[in-house]
Structures are given as C-alpha cells and as structure tokens.
Amino acid sequence: xxxxxxxxxxxxxxxxxxxxxxxxxxxxxxxxxxxxxxxxxxxxxxxxxxxxxxxxxxxxxxxxxxxxxxxxxxxxxxxxxxxxxxxxxxxxxxxxxxxxxxxxxxxxxxxxxxxxxxxxxxxxxxxxxxxxxxxxxxxxxxxxxxxxxxxxxxxxxxxxxxxxxxxxxxxxxxxxxxxxxxxxxxxxxxxxxxxxxxxxxxxxxxxxxxxxxxxxxxxxxxxxxxxxxxxxxxxxxxxxxxxxxxxxxxxxxxxxxxxxxxxxxxxxx
Amino acid sequence: xxxxxxxxxxxxxxxxxxxxxxxxxxxxxxxxxxxxxxxxxxxxxxxxxxxxxxxxxxxxxxxxxxxxxx
Numbered sequence: 183x184x185x186x187x188x189x190x191x192x193x194x195x196x197x198x199x200x201x202x203x204x205x206x207x208x209x210x211x212x213x214x215x216x217x218x219x220x221x222x223x224x225x226x227x228x229x230x231x232x233x234x235x236x237x238x239x240x241x242x243x244x245x246x247x248x249x250x251x252x253x254x255x256x257x258x259x260x261x262x263x264x265x266x267x268x269x270x271x272x273x274x275x276x277x278x279x280x281x282x283x284x285x286x287x288x289x290x291x292x293x294x295x296x297x298x299x300x301x302x303x304x305x306x307x308x309x310x311x312x313x314x315x316x317x318x319x320x321x322x323x324x325x326x327x328x329x330x331x332x333x334x335x336x337x338x339x340x341x342x343x344x345x346x347x348x349x350x351x352x353x354x355x356x357x358x359x360x361x362x363x364x365x366x367x368x369x370x371x372x373x374x375x376x377x378x379x380x381x382x383x384x385x386x387x388x389x390x391x392x393x394x395x396x397x398x399x400x401x402x403x404x405x406x407x408x409x410x411x412x413x414x415x416x417x418x419x420x421x422x423x424x425x426x427x428x429x430x431x432x433x434x435x436x437x438x439x440x441x442x443x444x445x446x447x448x449x450x451x
Numbered sequence: 452x453x454x455x456x457x458x459x460x461x462x463x464x465x466x467x468x469x470x471x472x473x474x475x476x477x478x479x480x481x482x483x484x485x486x487x488x489x490x491x492x493x494x495x496x497x498x499x500x501x502x503x504x505x506x507x508x509x510x511x512x513x514x515x516x517x518x519x520x521x
Contacts, residue, residue: 237518306509335491
C-alpha cells in the first residue's frame with residue numbers, strides 16, 4: 183500500500199511499520215545470517231590492529247581471514263534477500279508475511295549478489311578515501327531495493343536498475359545521512375545496554391566484576407569493535423526496509439499507481 | 452501501448468515500464484519459458500566470482516595499507 187508521496191520522511195515512517203510487521207521471524211533470520219559476517223569483520227580488523235606495521239608479512243593469514251569473511255558475506259546476502267522479500271510482502275499486505283518470504287527467485291538473488299559484490303569491492307577499494315563506506319552503503323541499499331525487479335539473469339539489468347533508481351539521488355543521500363545518524367544513536371544505545379547489563383550482573387554474588395570491567399571498557403579494542411558490529415546489526419533491518427520502500431515508492435510515483443491508490447482511498451473515505 | 456491499440460487505462464497493464472493489452476501480455480508472459488538464459492547465468496556468476504575474488508584482495512590490501520600507517 184502506497185500511503186504517502188515519495189519523500190524521505192514517508193519512506194522512514196513506512197519502513198518502521200514494515201520492520202514491526204517483519205520482526206519475527208524474518209528480522210531474526212536476518213540477524214542470524216548477518217552475525218557470522220560481522221564477527222569475521224571484527225576478527226579481520228582485530229588481526230590487522232594486532233599485526234600493525236608488520237601486517238604485510240602475514241599475507242596468507244589475512245587472505246584466509248578475508249576469504250572466510252567473503253563466505254560469511256554470501257550467507258548474509260541470502261538473509262538480506264529473504265528479509266527484503268518479507269518487507270515487500272509486508273508493505274503490500276500490511277500483515278506479517280508467511281513462508282512465502284523464503285521463496286526468493288533465483289534470478290533476483292543472483293542479480294542482488296552481483297550488485298552487492300560490486301558494493302563490497304567499492305567499499306574496500308575507496309576505504310582509504312573515507313568515501314568507500316558511503317558509496318558502498320548506497321550501492322548496497324539500492325541493490326537490495328531493486329532485487330526483486332531482476333526477473334532475468336544477466337549483468338546489464340541489475341546495473342541499469344541501479345542507475346535508474348539512483349536517479350532520485352537526493353532521497354538516497356538523505357536516507358544515507360539519516361542512517362549514519364541512526365548508527366551513532368544505535369552505537370550509544372548498544373554501549374549503554376551492555377553497561378547496564380554489566381552493572382546489573384555485578385550485583386550478583388560470585389561475579390568477577392573487576393575482570394569484566396577490564397574486558398568491557400573502551401580501552402579494549404575487541405569490545406569497541408563488537409559494539410560497532412552490534413550497532414550495524416541493529417540498524418540493518420531498517421536500512422533494508424527503507425530501501426525496499428524507496429524503490430517501490432519511486433516505481434509507483436513513475437507509473438502513477440500512487441495517484442490511483444490515493445484516489446481510491448479518497449473515494450472510500 | 453506496444454501493439455498500438457487504443458485501450459483505456461483499466462484494460463492495459465504495465466510491465467517493466469511499458470503498457471500492454473491482454474493479448475500482448477500473455478505473449479510476453481509465455482515468452483521467457485522458451486528463451487534460454489544460459490548466457491546471462493554464466494555472465495552473472497562469472498562476474499560475481501571475479502568481483503568477489505578482487506573484493507577480498509582489496510580488503511587485504513586496504514587493511515595492510517591502513518595498518519602500515521599506524
């Protein structure tokens with residue numbers, strides 16, 4: 183159901199409702215498939231920090247870690263594809279989707295994996311410039327949003343759709359900025375939640391509070407990396423839902439379907 | 452309208468940005484079954500594997516570069 187004209191706020195409003203409808207079990211499935219990927223990213227960064235300037239001498243170790251991370255990335259893409267389909271079904275029916283969400287067409291999945299791989303490569307290639315994460319996130323978001331429009335296998339179709347829906351660049355960039363702020367808020371919330379759990383647990387007898395205080399402090403890089411990964415996991419369902427709705431609403435605005443639905447709603451009221 | 456017939460909007464259906472009448476739509480719906488997509492499958496799988504291969508290399512290269520700056 184297209185409830186409001188295409189704008190950043192309407193996309194965010196409707197994505198919140200969609201995430202609520204798809205929370206169980208599809209958001210849980212998304213988290214379960216994303217956790218290995220985020221964990222491997224933590225392992226990779228942790229090893230890099232540990233090795234420091236001698237990292238270039240441990241090429242095999244880093245390449246193996248990167249290969250395993252790539253495998254976990256492919257698993258996370260399957261979870262994202264199922265979740266994006268669940269979001270689309272929920273936005274159409276207004277109810278929680280059933281097992282139909284699992285039936286992701288193979289052509290759609292192949293097109294999405296292709297686009298997401300490009301986004302991943304762009305992220306790492308441009309990482310040192312500081313723009314890699316932004317470009318990668320936008321490409322990846324448009325990729326998941328346009329996933330179900332890939333009805334035929336090929337490399338031109340997904341790229342054409344990326345260019346077409348990337349045209350509404352103002353909203354795409356606005357969404358990326360909103361989600362950057364959401365990431366900071368999620369980071370603070372996750373850190374506060376962990377601290378609160380730690381404080382509550384320290385009241386239990388036999389709890390080695392001093393040891394845990396060292397482990398769960400910002401001076402421990404593994405803890406900081408885990409908090410960052412946790413914040414990314416928290417905002418991921420909202421990011422996927424927002425991009426699915428952005429593409430749906432852009433398509434509806436182009437074809438005039440939004441006006442037709444609006445007119446029907448006016449007639450009913 | 453692809454077949455240039457004059458139809459009202461209620462009788463036309465849009466598919467991938469183009470308006471079709473019922474006859475054209477049924478032809479289009481049955482067409483993919485006969486068409487082979489083997490080339491498309493090979494292209495998308497090969498391109499994805501190549502990009503993923505270079506993606507892991509970029510990951511290591513960038514990581515080593517940043518770790519060397521510390």
